[in-house]
Structure formats: C-alpha cells, structure tokens
Amino acid sequence: MSGDVFGNGLLRSAHLRLRAAFNHRHVFLDPDPDPAASFAERQRLFRDGLGWDAYDPAALSAGGAVVARAAKRVVLSPEAQRLLGLASPEASGERLVQAVLTLDADLLFNGGVGTYVKAAAETHAEVGDPANDAVRVDAETLRVRVVAEGGNLGFTQRARIAFALGGGAIDNSAGVDLSDHEVNLKICLRPVVEAGELALDSRHALLQAVTEAVVGRVLAHNRRQSRLLGLDQLRSRSRLTDFRDLIAELERTAGLDRALEALPDREALRARRSAFLGLTRPELAVLAAYTKSRLQRVMLESRLPDDPLVEAYLLAYFPAEITARYPAALRAHRLRREIIATEVANALVDHVGVTFVSRIGRDTGAASADTVRAWAIGWRLGDGDALAAAIAASGAAMDVESACRLALEASAERVTKWVLANTEAERPAAGVVADLGPAVAAIRLRLPGWVTGAEAETFHKRVSELAIGGLSPGLALDLATAEWLVGALDVVTVARQAGADPEAAGAAYYSLGQHVDFAWLYARLADVAGDDRWQRRAAEGLVEDLLGARRRLTRRRLDDPTGALPERALGAVQALVRDLRAAPRVSLAALQVVVGEMRRLAEEGRD
Numbered sequence: 001m002s003g004d005v006f007g008n009g010l011l012r013s014a015h016l017r018l019r020a021a022f023n024h025r026h027v028f029l030d031p032d033p034d035p036a037a038s039f040a041e042r043q044r045l046f047r048d049g050l051g052w053d054a055y056d057p058a059a060l061s062a063g064g065a066v067v068a069r070a071a072k073r074v075v076l077s078p079e080a081q082r083l084l085g086l087a088s089p090e091a092s093g094e095r096l097v098q099a100v101l102t103l104d105a106d107l108l109f110n111g112g113v114g115t116y117v118k119a120a121a122e123t124h125a126e127v128g129d130p131a132n133d134a135v136r137v138d139a140e141t142l143r144v145r146v147v148a149e150g151g152n153l154g155f156t157q158r159a160r161i162a163f164a165l166g167g168g169a170i171d172n173s174a175g176v177d178l179s180d181h182e183v184n185l186k187i188c189l190r191p192v193v194e195a196g197e198l199a200l201d202s203r204h205a206l207l208q209a210v211t212e213a214v215v216g217r218v219l220a221h222n223r224r225q226s227r228l229l230g231l232d233q234l235r236s237r238s239r240l241t242d243f244r245d246l247i248a249e250l251e252r253t254a255g256l257d258r259a260l261e262a263l264p265d266r267e268a269l270r271a272r273r274s275a276f277l278g279l280t281r282p283e284l285a286v287l288a289a290y291t292k293s294r295l296q297r298v299m300l301e302s303r304l305p306d307d308p309l310v311e312a313y314l315l316a317y318f319p320a321e322i323t324a325r326y327p328a329a330l331r332a333h334r335l336r337r338e339i340i341a342t343e344v345a346n347a348l349v350d351h352v353g354v355t356f357v358s359r360i361g362r363d364t365g366a367a368s369a370d371t372v373r374a375w376a377i378g379w380r381l382g383d384g385d386a387l388a389a390a391i392a393a394s395g396a397a398m399d400v401e402s403a404c405r406l407a408l409e410a411s412a413e414r415v416t417k418w419v420l421a422n423t424e425a426e427r428p429a430a431g432v433v434a435d436l437g438p439a440v441a442a443i444r445l446r447l448p449g450w451v452t453g454a455e456a457e458t459f460h461k462r463v464s465e466l467a468i469g470g471l472s473p474g475l476a477l478d479l480a481t482a483e484w485l486v487g488a489l490d491v492v493t494v495a496r497q498a499g500a501d502p503e504a505a506g507a508a509y510y511s512l513g514q515h516v517d518f519a520w521l522y523a524r525l526a527d528v529a530g531d532d533r534w535q536r537r538a539a540e541g542l543v544e545d546l547l548g549a550r551r552r553l554t555r556r557r558l559d560d561p562t563g564a565l566p567e568r569a570l571g572a573v574q575a576l577v578r579d580l581r582a583a584p585r586v587s588l589a590a591l592q593v594v595v596g597e598m599r600r601l602a603e604e605g606r607d
Contacts, residue, residue: 005150006111011046014039019083020100023112026052027069027096031079032061069093097135101142108144110154117142119158127156139163146171157262157282164280165272171226177218184339185214185318192329206321213319224350228288229281231405232353236278240269241531242355243279246287249358254294261286284354291354295345295372296338302369304344305337309376309430313343348375351388352409360413362533363540366420373429378415380433381440381489382482384408390478396470404471404479410526411483418486421544422493436492443488443506444481450506451484455513458520459484486547494551498558508557512550515570517577521546521594524586535588542588542595549595549602556602573597 010018015035021028030038041059045051052066063079071093081089084099091099101108101116110116115129120138127136139155139162147163147170149155155163160170185207192198198206236243247263250256258265263283264272279287299305311331315323317339318330333339348356357371366374379385391404423432451459459480466476481488487509495505512518525543529535576594580586 004112006109007042007046009109009111009148009150010042018042019105020103021052022069022097022100023052024114025069027067027093027100028052028055029066029076029080029083029096030060030064031077031083033064034059034061067093067096069097094134098137101135101137104143106144107146107148108142109148109150111150112154113151115153115156117155117159117163119156119162122156122158129153139168140166142166142168145169157286160282161262161280164282165276170282177221178215181214181218181317184333184335185210185322187335188318188322188326188329188333191332192326210319210321213321217317217319221346221350224346225288227405228350228353229284231402231409232284232288232355233278233281234402234406235353235355236284239355239531240278241533242359243287244269245362245533246291246355246358250287250290250294254290256286256290263287287354288349291357292342292345292349295348295357295368296341298368299341299344299372300337302373304369304373304376304429305340307373307429309380309428309433310340310344313347314340317343344372344376347379348372351379351384351405352412356409356413360416360420363536364417364420370420370425371416373425374416374419374423375412377419377423377429377432378412378485381437382411382415382485383478384412384482387475387478387482390475391471394471394475400469400471403469404466407479407483411485414483414486415489417540417543418489418547422489436489439492439495439502440485440488443491443502444485446503446506447481447484447488447510448477450510451513452511453514454517455510455519458517490547490551490554494554494558498555500558504561505554505558509550509554511557512553512570516574516598518546518550520577520581521591524580525591528586528588528591538588539591542591545599546595549598552602569597569601573601 004023006021006023010016016039017033017035018028018038019030019033037059041056044056045054048054055066057064061079063077063083065077065080067074074091074093074096076084076086076089076091078089084091084096084103086095086099097116114132115127116132116136117139118124118127118136120140124130124133124136127133129136139159142163145168147155147168149170155170163170189198189203189206193200193203244266247256247258251258256263263286264279304310314330314333314336315327323330330336352375356375357368360366360371361368364371387408388405391401391408394401394404396404419432448459448463462483463473463476463480466479467473471479491502491506491509494500494509495502498505522543525539525546529539573594576597580590580594583590
C-alpha cells in the first residue's frame, strides 16, 4: 500500500470499512467492504510489500475494483458508480480520484504526498503542487465529517478553514512530537553509553522497552492539544477581543504574518458572524503554535527553566524507567532548558488557553516571563495537574467537562494575578511554593467550614452545581475550593504579617462574609468590564482594592481580638450591595462606589 502513513494507519483497526482509496498509481474501490476480510488482506499486502494492484479480488465486495489512476477510460460497475455518485458509468482515473475525495463518508484519511484540497477562492497556481492540479477539489465540496491529515500539506490552510467553517473537523498532529521524544531520549542516553554505564545492545533493548511509554506521552499530549482547540473555540465565541489582541501581539513579537497564515481580520470575522461564531480550529491551531513558540523563547531568556519548581516538567517528559535509572543524565541533558521551556509552555497553553498570558499582561501590565512564573507557582499551589486529571477521569458529559476546565482556567487566572501582585518577581518560584504551599493546603481544607453568610450560600451552591453536573462530591468540593484559592493565600499572608495562627486568621477573614457578600462582588467585577481594555484594567484595580481592604480588616481583628469591627459600617456596604443586586444592570461606576466604601472602612484607624 505504498508504505505511507495512510497504509500504516489502516493496519491499526479491524473495524474500519475502507470503501475507497488512491495513491499515485491506483484507485481502490470496495463499495460494501467486509471489515475483517479487508483488514486481513491489507495486512497481507503490508507484510509482502505489495501495492493495491495485488489486492485479492475475492476479498472485494460486489462491484469492487482496483484501477489504474492514469487510465483514460474506466467502466464502473453499478455498485461502484453508486458509491462514487457519478452520473455516468464511464470516467477517467483522475475523475475517480476527485470522486473519492468527495465521497459521503465519516473519515477522509490523507497520508501521502501532495495537496489535494484547496479553498474555492484559491487558484491551483497558489497551491503550488502542479502534479495534482487535475484531481484537486475544493474544500467546500467535501462531504466527510472528519479529515485526518496524516501526511503534510494534504490541505492548504485556507482549505482547512473553509472545511471547518462548513462544520468539518480536522486532526493533524503527533508525528513531530514522537520524533522529538525519540531524539531527546537518544541524546540523554548517549553520554551514558559513552561512559560505559550502558552497553549499546542494552541501549537498543531499553529504547524498545520504553516505546509504549513514549507513545502514551505523545498521545496524551495530542489529546490535550485537541481539547485545547475545542476550549479555545468556546473562548473565542465569547471573548473574541482577547484573540484579536493576541493576533496583534504575535504580529509584533513573534513574526506572525496574518495574511500568510490566512487569519481573518475584523471585517472577515464580522462577515462570518451570522454563520460561524469565533475562530475555527485550524485558525486556533496556528495561534497555539505561535503562542507556544513565543512563550518558549520568553522562558529561555529568563531564569525560570533553572528553577527547581519546573524540573518536574523535565522528569515527566521521559519514561519513568529512564528517570529512575539515569536521573543524573536527565539533569545534565544538553537540551534541558529547552525541554523544560517547551513542556511548561505546552502545559500552560493546553490548560488555560492561548490568550492567557497575553490577557494577564494586558490587564496587569506584567511581562510575559513574570506571568509564566506566576502561573507555574499558582498551578502548583492549586494542584492544577491533579484537578485537570480528575476532571478528565470524571466521566462527566462533554459540556460539563468543558465548563469545569473553563472554571479551572478562571481560578488559575485569579491566582496568577495574586502571585504577580503579592510576591517578589526575583524570588525563586520553588521557594514561594515551599513557603506558601503547606499552609494554603491546610486552609483550603478548612474553608468549607469557615465561610459564612452570603458567601457560604454562594460557595455551597457552587459545590452543588458541580455535583449535579456529574462530578463526584469530592471533586466538586476540590474544584470549588480551587476557585476560592485567593482567599486562602490572603489568609496565609495576613497571618504571617500579624504573627498570628493561620486558624485564627482564617476565622477572622471569612467571618467578614457575614456582613458583605464578597463572592458576588468578585464575580461582578470579573463580568462588568466586557471587552473594553481600560475598563478591564479599572476592574482589576478594584479587585486588588477589595482584596486589600479585606486583608486590612482581618488584620485589625487579629491585632485587637476584643475590639469591634465596624459592623454598622459594613452593614451599610452590604446595603449598597443589595441595591446593586436589585438593579437591572451593574455598572463599573457603581462597583467603584462600593469598593471605595470598603477601602475607606479598612483605612479607618490605621496609623
């Protein structure tokens, strides 16, 4: 079967119904295939190194045939004619190729060399593959549900976008990822072999032994990337400004050519809005690639790859057997920093989306390297990897899983901003996690019993919503406390400033929820700014002011446990909140008034 990716892929399952195929020599037609018989025949061809012309006619269904692609005239059986949807039983071999490409089927698997699909607006000359001009079709004429691009450049980028706009799905990933793992593994083992610690034949056996582990990592990463595209498509439908800002930033900083990559401008997005909201997966794949490359470069220019906190990404990249047997060789890997930078960038973007770093930089003014560092700290403090894995394993419906992952992203954003605002950028990330981690984890466990008043109602309602959506009670609670992690960080900070026990600080901090519905205020501040970048910056400032006021009020209670907090004044603030909740619309100006009152109360009595 020519030994291409298509032929190899067709050896992976005995349940595929291969109805048609072509390569540079033949067109294969099997109108009603028997999956088991055709699988066995494909295996025979592969074992013997044979092409489609050696296919046993007895294994074909009625009307099946293998014909020469170069044939000027082919007379089709009625079954083959119906399969291809051709008006005439006579056709050339090249016309058969076009008919195969436009079959009504579940999957079109491109696995060889050549560009067979363009967009209707493109010319053959623009494609740059004259050998296939006679058989190339437009993406708008495809009738398959899914395209698997096992070979490079089977579609033009504009064709991918056109197919996606029509509701089709495309997957093209894994090949380079696998070869990268292979090369990096061999680089790791080379000095071990040269030092005489590992014989060459043992090295070969070791590589064979870890093959499945490497493949497992590659497939897991590809599932993560596919999930990223789906989530970013949801994000682009509601936060399109973030993506427009990212495109502009990548044009300035990462060499992105919008026209070359066929990315839409404002007018194009406006024109397609009635038929397709947001960006397509092929467009988002381009943004993911450029964003990851840029973040890798940013990290390599910083000290973060040398921080002990991110060494775990290096160790997790390699199979466990290699990590256990040759830890020194891993740490001495000559591409150590590059692997860490790549893996951290992959993890960040895959978990929280392509616009995360750009958006936080816009909202806070933080440099990209500082934002990546803050995310790495916050992700570890919140146990993000474990939560993401638990969501994947929960068995929840796809829409529920997506909502949970978007909630995890929102939590990561709040914690990242907290780290940026409350830790020294020059301090090692591992030191921050070691300092805060144990206390934050302990407070997080106590949080469900500490929250009071309207905050408690909001918190327990959120836990119930997650459980009703299909999450286990434990996972629902873990995800809800992750969304409230900033409070735990505040408690630890105030306790240390006051020299107080975190238990007392937590009780004082959350008791303020009896008087003011902080959770509602945080949610409205997150919603009110919309797409306006200046309103977003203003809202971020108000969030910091509100958090600061709550910390100061908590500190006052800790410094003077017998003294009274200004309950009457806090009640007046809550009355303002009640008025806002009853209003048809909450404005940024109204929230400024409420936060200003909180800030004023917190400042009273300070030296």
